[in-house]
Amino acid sequence: xxxxxxxxxxxxxxxxxxxxxxxxxxxxxxxxxxxxxxxxxxxxxxxxxxxxxxxxxxxxxxxxxxxxxxxxxxxxxxxxxxxxxxxxxxxxxxxxxxxxxxxxxxxxxx
Numbered sequence: 785x786x787x788x789x790x791x792x793x794x795x796x797x798x799x800x801x802x803x804x805x806x807x808x809x810x811x812x813x814x815x816x817x818x819x820x821x822x823x824x825x826x827x828x829x830x831x832x833x834x835x836x837x838x839x840x841x842x843x844x845x846x847x848x849x850x851x852x853x854x855x856x857x858x859x860x861x862x863x864x865x866x867x868x869x870x871x872x873x874x875x876x877x878x879x880x881x882x883x884x885x886x887x888x889x890x891x892x893x894x
Contacts, residue, residue, distance in 0.1 A: 790850040
């Protein structure tokens with residue numbers, strides 16, 4: 785794979801959209817003790833160590849936007865099948881799939 789480059793205007797836009805105070809707000813909006821998603825990182829880990837990672841996290845998110853790429857781990861989805869209420873285990877239609885994606889990816893998409 786060749787080197788990916790972004791234009792200067794892409795970096796400027798990414799810097800306008802992804803600011804550290806916005807990243808702090810998004811991470812603060814996570815429900816702290818929800819189960820880990822596809823990246824196996826619990827939201828509380830981001831919240832407790834945010835001061836240590838805010839700079840790097842902001843730069844990573846800006847780079848994702850400017851370069852229009854996502855980390856492979858953020859693209860992974862863990863699917864859990866939940867039995868519908870009062871259904872039997874016999875038919876596949878009796879299960880409801882729940883897709884779990886990365887918190888960071890989900891928050892920035894919304």
